[in-house]
Amino acid sequence: MQGVSGGFADAAIDGVAAFRAAMSAMARPGRIERVAGATPPVPVSVAAGVLLLTLCDADTPLHLAGSADAEAVRAWIAFHTGAPLVPRGEAAFALGSWEALLPLENYRQGEPEYPDRSATLIVEMDRLEARGATLEGPGIETQAWLDLPDPAAFRRNHALFPRGLDFFFTCGDRLAALPRSTRVL
Template sequence: MDNRNEGFTGGFPDAVYNSQTVFRTLMDCMARPGSLGLVTPELMPPAPLGVAAGALMLTLCDHDTPVWLSPKIAQSNVPGWLAFHCGAPLTREKSEARFAFLEAGAHLPAIAHFALGAQDYPDRSTTLVIEIEALDGGRPLNLTGPGIRDVTHLAPRGLPAELLAQWTDNRALFPRGLDVVLTAGRQMIGLPRTCKITALEV
């Protein structure tokens, strides 16, 4: 198959309307951690980027937002696709990234290597977009915290073990710290830095 044009095709059919739709879905997911969001616009990002991750890339990234890509994504057609549709610069320095994208199964670097914001400007932190196998069928987790009534249950499959191991330290940095969006196909779940994640015994 000829993939030379993959960097120029597969974007939003209606960039303004579609990006607004995806942005509202993301904001709802971040306001209600653990709630499931669905990307409805048609798009075909280059592999290994999933549809929801690609939609977030088109929605959030622009020429003012340095982007860090996992090694596998960086070696794919995604950098060209990102440059053509968003004009966002790539960075190899995790601490400079406003957004970072990892494919399913990728090793998650230490959270402390990304931008964690400052006390006066906590929004100057990296948002991690992590593709996983599925948003159900995995190890059961409980989420508690702002935006959650009592407790939310979820069981993401393929969640990097490094994320759970580092999340308590990330949450302790509040108001600093980074936010995470889990994606699988067309679906997404928001994990803002304020939520507490408790892994349950299987």
């Protein structure tokens, strides 16, 4: 069946390694992690595919934006995760380029009583480097750096804390994260 190859070879082992890398990136904002084990269809990167296989399942509403919303990608996700595809306002996770994911206000931002009811965006990047915007906050000893597409957008997001969005950035086999608790200077 077309679109079904490219999942984890050993789901238990690959899934644990991928989950560890994703949580390490989220716990240490700005740190870039390398991942492997997934071969999703174009245009989805290896890192984004690993995140989808690790974080999504049949109970995880997912939004595909821009070129990520392709038939081969939809078939791959349906086979490997069963995640329901939904409009952005209903998504727990969303995947796409920065431009395709905008506007950020259209995603769930959490509620004062339940800030965890917000979306996590997986942003496909042309490059991912530990330089550019300065980051401070939990998980960062002094400062870290990450090349962000729009630092002002992440400052506005942090101002909503404890509400707001969380982000993963992916490029090739690398990923980094920016939780809403991180201050972007």
